[in-house]
Amino acid sequence: MKWTDEALVAAAKTGDAGSFRKLVERHAGHVFQLAYRITGNEQDAEDAVQESFLRAYRQIGRFDGNSSFGTWLYRITANCALDVIRKRQPSADDSMRTVLSDSATPERAAMSGEIRDRMEEALGELTPVERAAFVLRHFEGMGTAEIGKTLGCEPGAAKQSVFRAVRKLRKALEPLASGVISK
């Protein structure tokens, strides 16, 4: 029998670690993907994954069920990923470019060279908050109000972070997308 997230959460709230384990097993892949997209680095993503589940376990008593467990967990993940970036070095805004250029993966290699280079360059221009806001909007489908709630800022500020990210990415990618630069 496949338990729903709701049933597992209810059991986990009573201290049933086995139910929480099932939630970890079910969501870990997506949590890693989200953390990786925000940190741009495999090791940092793993740190964020671990911290996300530890934080979720400690806070599960406060989960009110107004959103799905997944949404609640991904909010925690976004914050953990940002915390990891901030702890990595004081001026995290300058760090992303280095991290990205060092993080060659088979998946990145599969993208054509120029697209990959431009993508990495564009992503390197984003601040951690812009990157997190963009990932939550573009890949997680969160509305800007929810992004603001997740990142602890006003909806207007979250919207501006998304706009700035889009502007930077667009500037780098539009020539490719319109065929001005050969792929």
Added chain:
Amino acid sequence: MNHLEDEQLTMLYYGEASPPPHLEECSECRERFDSLRRALSSVEMPAPERAAEYGAEVWSRIERKIEKPRRRWLVPVAAAVVLLLGGAFEAGRLYQGGRQERRRVVVPVAESGTAERILLVAVGDYLERSQIVLIELANADPNTALDISQTQDQARDLVSENRLYRQTAERTGQAGIASLLEDLERVLLEIEHAPSMMPPQELEQLRHRLRDDGILFKMRVVGANMEKL
């Protein structure tokens, strides 16, 4: 003719706005929208694949931390000591009156009994753990919102311990320590009830309060005196 702003086109792309009539009428805006759509649809951020057993691996990494008992042994020990103490504490003088005024802290233990020492060690340990929580907030980046949910869990635990120690201190005439613990409890309650994602301005207010009340300084002084016992 007022063309659509880039922000409007972005909100349109993400479905957070309805297409305005202008888009139908203006070929230039339609072209800009198409261009934005092509650019954003080409955005990829591929993540390395994780195997099917990845969730189990993550669980094995966190399991020990989750089930590890928290360091709470001092609380029942201190509670037992409270019962033993009776009125054995000699009243000590701590900084009294002026908030910023530094005075010598004396925490005499009249008969230097084991019970008193255990209690003072427990209070010293308690102040040390409380300091860590406050210092973390005092040193946080003031320009960004801070997720304090974990700190709030710690604050909640510290509040319940605080009451035990404060009541004991009051009962045994340790007015200075009781006063410090009362100030500390107020700060901890404030942290516990703050938004989990603390906005920069609230964080800044809290930092000001910590500084103005001099509570960290007082805790250091009392903690240092207890270490000497």
